[in-house]
Amino acid sequence: MPRVVDVDERRALLAAAVWRVIHREGLANASVRKVAAEAQVSMGSLRHYFSTQNQLLQFSLQAVGERVTQRLATLDLTGTPRQVAELVALELLPLDADRRAEVEIWIAFSAATLTDPDLRALSDQSHEALHTLLRTLVADLLPPNSPDQDLDLETDRLHALIDGLALHGATTPTQTTPTRLQAALTHHLEHLARS
Amino acid sequence: MPRVVDVDERRALLAAAVWRVIHREGLANASVRKVAAEAQVSMGSLRHYFSTQNQLLQFSLQAVGERVTQRLATLDLTGTPRQVAELVALELLPLDADRRAEVEIWIAFSAATLTDPDLRALSDQSHEALHTLLRTLVADLLPPNSPDQDLDLETDRLHALIDGLALHGATTPTQTTPTRLQAALTHHLEHLARS
DNA sequence: ACCTTTATAGCACGAGTGTGCTACTTTGAA
DNA sequence: TTCAAAGTAGCACACTCGTGCTATAAAGGT
Incomplete structure (x- = not known):
């Protein structure tokens, strides 16, 4: 029998290397050699482990999504709907260096998604998953039996706000500080809960 | 005296070519030859006209910003604060194919901004300019003499919402239709005006 | 001890890149 | 008509890239 190596661990290691290169030099410079x-x-x-560059990058993108998912899964979701919503939403913002790096990678892949059909499919999946999650949070925040139309509208708004804040936190971290990100988000949730 | 050519027009023509290549194949494939x-x-x-690739791309990025600015300048700003705010904000969303292409280019440059200091400086400038414009809109929407803190907060929120909606409109146009974009934005302005 | 399977290593080819550089063409003032 | 300025064209070099490919190393069941 063959030499024993944890294949999944190896792939995860390589994906992490991809993230570091993207963070440092951008997705365009994430060559196989680098x-x-x-x-x-x-x-x-x-x-x-990855016979083509596409496989490597696709796996790395998917792994980012799974990393976020796993972080969200560790959250303690006991509490009022308002508390839960805030906990989840704040977890998605680039409030520290680690998450800022994560958002930068997400932005790089989002840009690539626009011209790469394979990446687009993966990205759409993550987008949809997050949208669904946010919808449950919004449902608990709004008055019971709110019409679906309101739910959809407020979910769109919350999702766009979160991604917009994340984008600003990564692209203009000097102006858009973690404090301001957090303030904008909690203020929004406050409005949502009171509407 | 030399051959006469409208240099600015030539440069604008080349910038437009850059946009088309980025839209079709991504910023990474915007080589000088292509x-x-x-x-x-x-x-x-x-x-x-552009002795290096960097000059070409930097000019093209700057030109996107100027194009948006000029479009905003043609708007008829007579009307209630609410009407003006809606007019401006809707102009920034990817509600048709042209603006969707524009947003795609903006996303590509935003990603590049993260690892290219020269582009970052240009991008920051546009970001700040838009932020200032949005702040005046928000100031007219909120009750007179609202504290600066409220103005800043609501401006951050509106700016993030607009950019988030634009991002979603470009990355997931099938799910995030122009109708939904418009609904989310007008709904937000409605809340803003009534708070 | 042997041998099959898996992992590691890296060469080499053709393609594509940015930019330094030279050569040619066009223009309009002198 | 002449000529310097400005535009157009593209060669060529050094480099990087993805990937097909072969060669070597390690490991554990038989």
Whole structure:
């Protein structure tokens, strides 16, 4: 039998290297060679786990989504709807360096999504999943038995606000400080709960 | 005296070619050769107006900002604060194919901004200009003599909402239709005016 | 000890890139 | 008519890229 290596761990390691390269030099510079060097692995070894660059990048994008999902899963969701909504929403904002890096990677992939059909499919999936999650939060915030139309509208608004804040927090971190991000979001949830 | 050519027009033509290439293949594929071919111009000719690729891309980014600014300048700003705010804000959303393409280019440059200091400076400028414009709209919407803190908060929120909606309209146009974009925005302005 | 399977390593080819550079063409003032 | 300025054209070099490919190393069941 063959040499034993944890394949999933190896792939996760390489995805992390992809993230670091993207964060440092952008998605356009995430070449196979640079990722391999970043992971301190030979090109041949990398290509044993991802035979093409597309596979590598697609996996890395998917892994970002799963990383966020797992972080959200660790949250303690006991509390009032307002508390839960705030907890989840704040987790999605770039309030520290780690999450800012994460958002930067998400932006890079979002841009790539516009011209790469394969990435687009993955991205749409994450978008839809987050939208669904946010919809349940909104449903608990609004008055019981609110019409679907209101739910959809407020979910669109909350989702856009979160992504817009994340975008600003990453692109203009000097102006858009974590404090301001947090203030805008909690203020929005306050309005939602009182409407 | 030399051959006479409208230099500004030439540069604008090349910037438009850059936009088309970015829209079709992404910023990473906006090579000097491809842009020249897109503009039906030789490499040498292109490089007479932009001696390096960076100059070309920086000008193209700046030109996007100016294009938006000029579109906003043509709007008829007579009306109630609510009407003016809606007019301006809706102009910024990807409600038709042209503006969707524009937003796609903006997203591509936003991603590039994260790892390119030169682009970042230009981008920050546009961001700040838009933020200032939105602040005046918000000031007219809120009760007179509202504290600066409220103005800042609501401006952050509106700005993030607009950019978030634009992002969703471009990345997931099938789900996030122009109708939904418009509904979310007018609903937000409605709340803003009544708070 | 052997051998099959898996992992690691990296060469090499063709393609594409940015930019320095030279050559040619067109223009209009002198 | 002449000529300097300005525009157009594209070659060529050094480089990076993705990927097909072969070669070597390690490991554990038999």
